[in-house]
Amino acid sequence: MPIPEFIVELRKKIGTDPLWLPGVKAVVLRESAHDPGESKVPEVLLVQRADNGKWTLPAGILEPGEEPAVGCRREVLEETGIEARVTRLAGIATTDPMVYPNGDRAQYLDIIFGLEYVSGEAHVADDENLNVQWCAVDALPEDCPPKHRRAIEWALDKSPAPKFVI
Template identity: 55%
Template sequence: MPTPEFILALREKIGHDLLWLPGVTAVVRNTDDQILLVRRKDNGRWTLVTGCLDPGEQPAIGALREVWEETGVIAVADRLLRVQALGPSTYPNGDRAQFMDIAFLCHAVDGEATVNDDESTEVGWFSVEDLPPLTERETACIADAYADRPEAWFAT
């Protein structure tokens, strides 16, 4: 998916300055207890489904939208996993952004996992024992999904 119009409009005003954005991460599990991952086109890494919320969009709804847009999988959000301010990022074009990430545990209810947009090159289901290399944050999100606690993690 291309850069959302609201971000392009903001960039016209602020240039490459740091932009604070709401983001979501979805840990999607299927009936075989596998985790849904996408291989990013920009860096070739496998990752959980992530994305930026649209203005006024509810976080869980945005996470489910991102899952469908990126993978063709229809999912349901089960619970909040973690809320975390991520570090700043600088993109190849010089844009800087920092995300407040809200991660959800979700389960797949329909759809076939497939590359459904132009951001990914592959989509797949992985057992927890056979995950490709992931970031520390993504590994923590998956651990939270399997933790026996109802409350969300947040930094204190």
């Protein structure tokens, strides 16, 4: 998806100065057995980003006034073509400060949700990603960033309380 229109308008006023924005990160899980009789292994939905080639979780910026869980489901569908149901708030953290290729700077309040797969065939559904795949949670690509790995761990943790960094 292109840069949200509200950010385009903000950037006209502030240029490339840092923005603090609300974002969502989606940990979409499904159980999968590759062979009959084999025990099921949790798999997570990953996207390969077009800007840096890394494998990450689907994520994005909330629109003004958008409910976080609604925005999370929207991002998953827009990026991967997958319908998913939000099952829990897994945690809240911050991302590292980012500098985009055009010089824009931003940092995000990262609202991390656990979701379960509902339907759809995973495919690239936007211009932000090069590839989409399901990956066993115990065999993540080496270039999956640490904060995305942490989000997956938080979503897999069955304790009722969301996680946060203290």
